[in-house]
Amino acid sequence: MTVVLSAHGVRKTYSGFTALDDCSFELHAGRTLGVVGESGSGKSTLGRIVMRLLQPDAGTVELGGTDLFGLRATPLRTARRRIQLVPQDPRHALNPAMTVGDNLRFQFAAQRLPRATWTARTNELLDQVALTRDYVHAWPYELSGGQAQRIAIARAIAGRPDVLVCDEAVSALDKSVQAQVLNTFADLQKEMGVALLFISHDLAVIDHISDDVLVLNRGITVESGRTRDVLGDPQDAYTRELLAARSVVGVP
């Protein structure tokens, strides 16, 4: 299997405080790696490092086999298109002063997609995130949380990235909507073969969507492996605590 994103021995400290230590993983093409841990365990720090929004103090990150932090200029711009973020709050991804259609077209312009294909591409993206085509005229403020998150996903996949980093991407949604959006992620993964680095404090969400899982406790990886193995027979007390406290996706 092709490794699309990997980290090796990544450490990040904030003025002496170690938020993430010796973190390593491999994310394979078309698969989902869940990163789970309580608030403050270093999940977003890891997400920001692999997006190259934050520089690690030690360790390496490879995107498509290339050292992400060694890239400059054009190769860096190309790499940035291959890995996209779906944040918890879609308002951070959408421009509130543009309609849904213009939010998407803005991406197409950046990708230098021929103008003649924009309408078809917009429709295709709305289909992929299970929204009807008339959403093209809607304004971000008119959307529900779930609809806005779907548009944020459409925006993130517009350039056909290899990897989506989803940082608490369903955490603000109602439980029932959460299940629907998770299914949309699974569907578009099947369709596009995109790999997901899915970050959540909620083990139920991680269990629902992940092939593999990495459990973080205060920046330390306490356990990792196939989700069914790790959650089926947790070896670490912290994982067992998370399991005992977990909710159920789709059940309020």
Ligand SMILES: Nc1ncnc2c1ncn2[C@@H]1O[C@H](COP(=O)(O)OP(=O)(O)O)[C@@H](O)[C@H]1O
């Ligand atoms: N910019 C920062 N400066 C100082 N401390 C930070 C900063 N960002 C995060 N932290 C701390 O690092 C730890 C991990 O944070 P974060 O990666 O956001 O965890 P999570 O996403 O799992 O909640 C927390 O204790 C947090 O307070």
Ligand SMILES: [Mg+2]
């Ligand atoms: Mg976080």
